[in-house]
Amino acid sequence: MTATSSARRLVVVGADAAGMSAASQALRVARARGRELDVVAFESTDHTSYSQCGIPYWIAGDVAGADDLVARTADQHRANGIDLRMAAEVTAIDVERQRVEVRHRDGRREHVGYDDLMIATGAEAIHPAWACDVPDVLPVKTLEDGARWRAVLGVDAGSAPRRAVVVGGGFIGVEAAESLARRGLETLLVTRGSEPMAHSLDPHMGALVRRGLERAGVEVVTGSEVGSIDRHGGRVVAACVSGAEHQADVVALAIGVRPRVALATAAGLDVGAHGGLVPDRTQRLGGDPEGGLWAAGDCCEVWDRVLEQYWYTPLGTHANKAGRVAGTNLGGGSARFAGSVGTAITRAGDAEVARTGVLASWAREHGWDVEEVTLDSTTAAGYMPQAEPMSVSVVGERGSGRLLGAQIVGGRGAGKRIDIVAMALWSGLTAADVAGADLAYCPPFSPTWDPVQIACRKLAEQL
Amino acid sequence: MTATSSARRLVVVGADAAGMSAASQALRVARARGRELDVVAFESTDHTSYSQCGIPYWIAGDVAGADDLVARTADQHRANGIDLRMAAEVTAIDVERQRVEVRHRDGRREHVGYDDLMIATGAEAIHPAWACDVPDVLPVKTLEDGARWRAVLGVDAGSAPRRAVVVGGGFIGVEAAESLARRGLETLLVTRGSEPMAHSLDPHMGALVRRGLERAGVEVVTGSEVGSIDRHGGRVVAACVSGAEHQADVVALAIGVRPRVALATAAGLDVGAHGGLVPDRTQRLGGDPEGGLWAAGDCCEVWDRVLEQYWYTPLGTHANKAGRVAGTNLGGGSARFAGSVGTAITRAGDAEVARTGVLASWAREHGWDVEEVTLDSTTAAGYMPQAEPMSVSVVGERGSGRLLGAQIVGGRGAGKRIDIVAMALWSGLTAADVAGADLAYCPPFSPTWDPVQIACRKLAEQL
Numbered sequence: 001m002t003a004t005s006s007a008r009r010l011v012v013v014g015a016d017a018a019g020m021s022a023a024s025q026a027l028r029v030a031r032a033r034g035r036e037l038d039v040v041a042f043e044s045t046d047h048t049s050y051s052q053c054g055i056p057y058w059i060a061g062d063v064a065g066a067d068d069l070v071a072r073t074a075d076q077h078r079a080n081g082i083d084l085r086m087a088a089e090v091t092a093i094d095v096e097r098q099r100v101e102v103r104h105r106d107g108r109r110e111h112v113g114y115d116d117l118m119i120a121t122g123a124e125a126i127h128p129a130w131a132c133d134v135p136d137v138l139p140v141k142t143l144e145d146g147a148r149w150r151a152v153l154g155v156d157a158g159s160a161p162r163r164a165v166v167v168g169g170g171f172i173g174v175e176a177a178e179s180l181a182r183r184g185l186e187t188l189l190v191t192r193g194s195e196p197m198a199h200s201l202d203p204h205m206g207a208l209v210r211r212g213l214e215r216a217g218v219e220v221v222t223g224s225e226v227g228s229i230d231r232h233g234g235r236v237v238a239a240c241v242s243g244a245e246h247q248a249d250v251v252a253l254a255i256g257v258r259p260r261v262a263l264a265t266a267a268g269l270d271v272g273a274h275g276g277l278v279p280d281r282t283q284r285l286g287g288d289p290e291g292g293l294w295a296a297g298d299c300c301e302v303w304d305r306v307l308e309q310y311w312y313t314p315l316g317t318h319a320n321k322a323g324r325v326a327g328t329n330l331g332g333g334s335a336r337f338a339g340s341v342g343t344a345i346t347r348a349g350d351a352e353v354a355r356t357g358v359l360a361s362w363a364r365e366h367g368w369d370v371e372e373v374t375l376d377s378t379t380a381a382g383y384m385p386q387a388e389p390m391s392v393s394v395v396g397e398r399g400s401g402r403l404l405g406a407q408i409v410g411g412r413g414a415g416k417r418i419d420i421v422a423m424a425l426w427s428g429l430t431a432a433d434v435a436g437a438d439l440a441y442c443p444p445f446s447p448t449w450d451p452v453q454i455a456c457r458k459l460a461e462q463l
Numbered sequence: 464m465t466a467t468s469s470a471r472r473l474v475v476v477g478a479d480a481a482g483m484s485a486a487s488q489a490l491r492v493a494r495a496r497g498r499e500l501d502v503v504a505f506e507s508t509d510h511t512s513y514s515q516c517g518i519p520y521w522i523a524g525d526v527a528g529a530d531d532l533v534a535r536t537a538d539q540h541r542a543n544g545i546d547l548r549m550a551a552e553v554t555a556i557d558v559e560r561q562r563v564e565v566r567h568r569d570g571r572r573e574h575v576g577y578d579d580l581m582i583a584t585g586a587e588a589i590h591p592a593w594a595c596d597v598p599d600v601l602p603v604k605t606l607e608d609g610a611r612w613r614a615v616l617g618v619d620a621g622s623a624p625r626r627a628v629v630v631g632g633g634f635i636g637v638e639a640a641e642s643l644a645r646r647g648l649e650t651l652l653v654t655r656g657s658e659p660m661a662h663s664l665d666p667h668m669g670a671l672v673r674r675g676l677e678r679a680g681v682e683v684v685t686g687s688e689v690g691s692i693d694r695h696g697g698r699v700v701a702a703c704v705s706g707a708e709h710q711a712d713v714v715a716l717a718i719g720v721r722p723r724v725a726l727a728t729a730a731g732l733d734v735g736a737h738g739g740l741v742p743d744r745t746q747r748l749g750g751d752p753e754g755g756l757w758a759a760g761d762c763c764e765v766w767d768r769v770l771e772q773y774w775y776t777p778l779g780t781h782a783n784k785a786g787r788v789a790g791t792n793l794g795g796g797s798a799r800f801a802g803s804v805g806t807a808i809t810r811a812g813d814a815e816v817a818r819t820g821v822l823a824s825w826a827r828e829h830g831w832d833v834e835e836v837t838l839d840s841t842t843a844a845g846y847m848p849q850a851e852p853m854s855v856s857v858v859g860e861r862g863s864g865r866l867l868g869a870q871i872v873g874g875r876g877a878g879k880r881i882d883i884v885a886m887a888l889w890s891g892l893t894a895a896d897v898a899g900a901d902l903a904y905c906p907p908f909s910p911t912w913d914p915v916q917i918a919c920r921k922l923a924e925q926l
Binding site: 384 | 480514516517520525526527531532638768778779780781783784800801802803804805806807808809810815817819844846847848876878879880881882883885886887889890892896897899900901902903904905906907908909911912913
């Protein structure tokens with residue numbers, strides 16, 4: 001491929017959330033400014049801009065088909081003016097000559113020059129040694145994974161899997177377990193933590209998640225890990241969990257993801273303490289305006305506003321926003337990524353689960369002197385039929401009174417209340433500020449004082 | 464009643480949210496500081512500390528009985544050390560001699576001296592001329608009102624009302640209409656506005672509320688008012704709505720409330736532009752530390768942080784918080800009421816309805832140069848079965864980019880999202896700040912960008 005115009009050329013590596021947000025926004029901003037910009041995007045798979053977070057719900061049967069998860073098809077991106085090449089893998093970046101090497105699925109190779117390069121290679125599921133090249137041991141990450149799950153679960157009743165083991169108790173593991181149980185499989189979730197979601201929640205909140213999973217029919221084994229898989233006739237028959245055999249027809253792999261940075265590191269680019277690329281807040285890499293190197297999405301670390309350091313938080317929300325920031329700058333505008341406060345939400349059976357900010361244990365490691373409060377309340381006024389239990393745990397800094405984080409587990413309407421705290425962390429508010437804030441109250445929606453507010457009020461008294 | 468100790472005496476007038484929050488908190492703070500404090504509270508009715516906001520849901524049958532609405536009984540307050548006198552009306556305040564005149568239901572009168580006086584007389588439903596002393600024309604405000612509604616609706620089938628007219632399209636009117644329709648009554652809501660909730664929502668959002676009511680079986684007549692009531696044999700038989708007769712067996716009166724300040728004004732105390740008492744942010748009245756006069760709750764105006772002026776916002780949330788602030792100060796501590804941003808929420812059939820901050824029309828009256836954006840999105844990712852339509856309207860100030868208000872109408876999970884904006888207004892954030900914030904996302908709970916965020920992003924582009 002040779003340059004066909006004098007326009008500046010942006011090459012995008014990876015056509016999912018971050019890459020295509022950047023591509024679309026760059027074109028939009030450039031057009032608004034009357035700038036010429038060629039955008040070429042390379043995607044190694046057959047899919048663009050889809051919702052990875054929707055995969056567990058596709059497996060569960062909530063989502064009719066893969067097409068529903070695709071926010072924008074390749075053709076839609078092309079109609080928007082992006083020269084999108086599918087099944088085309090970027091195999092090398094030559095930062096000196098400002099070009100990439102591309103291998104097409106038909107074996108053809110080419111070099112493509114760039115003025116700016118957007119690295120949006122995402123993350124990859126971590127595979128333990130026993131999981132490599134074992135059929136019926138499937139991650140829950142890509143659209144291809146989802147399609148394999150659908151195929152495995154949809155086979156004729158005689159050989160359809162009846163027992164599933166989910167390895168990993170984080171967000172994806174919990175979502176996968178819930179989905180498989182809803183599909184009618186006997187489901188066992190195995191986690192190394194003392195409770196599920198040990199990287200995100202304190203154990204006493206994780207215990208509420210466990211109970212939600214158990215009510216949904218998921219068996220949970222904590223403090224354990226899968227050491228090996230037994231196979232018979234090429235099919236999984238059992239998982240060995242901390243020495244004990246558990247029958248299994250299919251295994252979901254959800255022990256985490258890591259930034260996919262091999263391409264970048266092979267080109268000599270640096271990674272941060274968590275293994276991800278570390279762009280600045282404009283999403284530029286290496287601080288070199290001449291180099292034309294940019295990155296966003298799950299291959300990057302993200303600025304954490306509470307911890308005031310980079311952290312690995314691979315989420316579609318950040319990928320979309322950071323991609324858009326990169327695109328604005330690439331199109332000739334000016335934008336900065338505002339960062340994360342560590343907000344996340346999911347569902348574990350009938351339990352809504354959400355968190356933001358830091359746990360008390362992290363804060364203490366960080367050298368903060370903190371207090372925490374856990375409160376049991378209800379999602380609606382206690383006398384209303386909608387009222388379901390909800391627990392809120394909040395942590396704040398002594399002295400300054402600053403709120404540092406929160407966790408919520410509860411019934412319908414509990415989870416999105418985490419946004420109250422996310423907004424408070426965003427502005428660096430104190431627990432007392434939140435206790436005094438003017439939140440929405442009406443009996444079907446909340447007790448007179450929102451449970452988040454009562455927890456913050458009690459915390460403020462302790463701080 | 465004569466003084467029996469050398470302790471400072473706090474007299475509280477009105478034993479609902481504000482008064483009893485103040486009384487309880489004053490005792491608590493005083494005890495923690497080793498101070499002696501006598502607290503005497505007078506309540507003219509037979510009820511303490513109950514949820515007025517729950518009355519429509521009691522009428523609807525969601526709440527089993529009046530007891531469920533009572534947060535604390537008189538006996539519980541007494542057990543806490545408050546000398547609570549029920550059925551005892553304060554008929555005069557003598558600010559010079561620092562004493563009140565009390566009339567007991569048995570006709571007995573007495574004078575009671577105070578060091579500090581907490582005025583928490585609340586609000587009263589506004590009655591038009593045609594509604595005075597007409598049976599079957601009932602407000603939806605007090606526990607007594609609720610009991611009368613329950614009695615009216617619960618009579619034997621032969622004479623049970625079949626048709627209701629609700630007068631007033633504000634929050635209470637909408638809640639009453641929904642409740643009566645759910646009880647199976649043919650319900651007509653009459654509002655002067657071009658759409659329901661004209662004091663709280665723009666007409667295009669009010670139209671969504673109307674449709675929610677209509678889906679719930681409520682007929683809505685806009686731009687009209689009830690001019691008179693026809694009676695037969697002492698019972699209501701029809702309401703005359705802008706000249707047209709509508710058959711009615713019972714009429715709900717919900718054209719608003721006003722601060723109950725007759726006692727205070729008779730004592731020479733001033734009211735503000737909206738007719739309420741205007742305590743300072745410590746809840747003290749008149750700025751005179753010697754006078755010992757305090758007030759909180761629905762008899763007061765409330766500091767609006769967005770408008771930066773006092774406003775009449777009679778809500779239980781403010782009453783509770785301001786009462787608590789007063790109590791802290793009365794007990795020897797130090798607290799300031801942080802104010803309101805105008806947040807409110809309710810339900811109109813299957814529509815959740817919420818608002819905060821100012822409408823564009825108010826902002827323009829205030830002299831602000833504003834832009835507004837209305838966005839149609841969904842409560843969950845569009846491909847999920849939980850996804851229901853939701854509309855968000857946001858308004859912000861040109862130049863500064865500051866967010867000034869929002870309205871939300873939508874399906875399950877839409878309404879409490881208003882707290883995102885309430886928190887943003889609390890901190891004076893810009894629309895761009897909210898667009899960049901780290902809110903909770905997972906397909907069952909939200910699109911990747913929360914609808915509130917998309918609306919703010921579009922608004923930020925216009926500002």
